[in-house]
Amino acid sequence: MWSRLDVRASPYAFIAPFFLLFGVFGLFPLLYTVWVSLHDWSLIGGNEGWAGLDNYARLVTDPVFWNALYNTLGIFVLAVVPQLLLALLLADTLNRRIRFANLFRMTLILPYITSIAALAIVFSTLFGGEQFGLINQLLAAMGLEPIAWHGDRYAAWTAIAVMIDWRWTGYNALIYLAAMQSIPKDVYEAADLDGASRMRQFWQITIPLLRPTIVFTVIISTIGQMQLFTEPAIFDNSAGYGGGTQGQFQTVMMLVFEEVFTYQNYGYAAAVSWVLFLLVVLLGLLNTWLTSRIRGAE
């Protein structure tokens, strides 16, 4: 009797903690975001009544939201494109007979395991103002003009993209390396016999065969980068989440923080979050759709 109950009930008891905790702290907040976004909701007053789609209507016409979205997408493209190209080249470099292979592989993930906040502090110092920052001093030593890394929109994007790439290039290179090692050697041997150059082999064999892996890394990067927060928030030396004096590097996630903590406007912050969530899903689907189209065209 007891043992029969044990066999029937134990599996559910074993998986219950996961689903219970995920339900309360993962799924519920995500769904509840929709509910909050349909209300006027503040820190002190709590729920202050139904607002319908007001928050969304505001969002559509809010230049601050569009600015944040522009920054988020801009930094995303500026970071991800060179990052994945560099990662491919690095993986190709590592995919040969080398000494100290393990050391070099470990080097690749060193940035990935360090503290994001700590390194964002270090990098925003490296990209410091006119005379102090190491990078501007290096530019000066080469006879170039200093760059207003914090003041200028595209300079700030670049600095933030460098931080992101420092962290993630090696990680992606390892993923590519693994995929490259699973490509059969005779494919390359055949290409050698046909007299195809190394360059040609890289673009015509390696890259096409790696396509599923590349799509995987693009999707992972999209999910991560759409929620970009820590690097730009720390890069902004002033308190608050404005993203520079003109909001030149305020991301969508920073806007959510600004609405919550500076204006205590939970309803609007929830609307922005929910739109961001839909955007992540949309971009994920777009990626998948594009890949299947490219495949279909072949």
Add this chain to the structure above:
Amino acid sequence: MRQATPLTYFALLLTLVLSVFPLWWMFVIATRTTTAASQFPPALLPGPNFGANIVRLFENPSANFTTGLLNSLIASTTVAVSVVFFCSLAGFALAKLNFKGRTVATVAVVVTMAVPVQIGLVPLLILMEWFGWRGELQSVIVPFMVSGFGVFMMRQYVTQTIPDELIEAARIDGCSTFRIYWSIVLPALRPAMVVLGLLTFMQTWNEFIWALAVLSPSNPTVQFSIQQLNESAYARDFALMFTGATFATLPLLIIFVVLGRQLVGRIMEGAIKA
């Protein structure tokens, strides 16, 4: 396999230098005075001020660094132990026990891995207010006590390492299901548990956004605490900030030394499955 050329080594060495430099420079400035941060060519060797900077760090009134360090240790350890326990329990059930809804539950776990939970930040904050947890340490612990990634990883590992016959035999001997988990599954899972535990510790130690949202400067985690140093002064004290940053990175570097090889293996393994 192709041979390496001198150019190969040059590219790899350059990568090594670029990966290590920011970290090394952080430590160098932490051992010097603030003016060293704007020195050119940059200081490359440690100076004599590390001790003095550490004292200033722990005495700094706006950072609450001791509290931050302790909070991060407690939170990271608790979350790591809890994730390992609950995820191995669920992973075992999904891998070896027969029950209605097993397939659905497994798929659900995989789906949870793809959900960007951060986007539920606002309601989670409201939830914390209802519980009265805002500003309290449990707010950075309890929401992270399980992970879909952990359950999935444990399920895979149990499937690969524990034969069904072993579990059948234990049942015939009259072991309860929990007893099987405790005496057979857990010991076999030890290597995977160490990896999952350290990875989780690392993630929790590193967590910044949620801590910033839910905690207060008087009761921070270590990452939140060093951000206070970044913001507090008009004339920014780089030596102090970098000393804090060094401390915030140190446990991660230790884990890197212990776990680096396995971590490389895990990332590469995941890539092939994907």
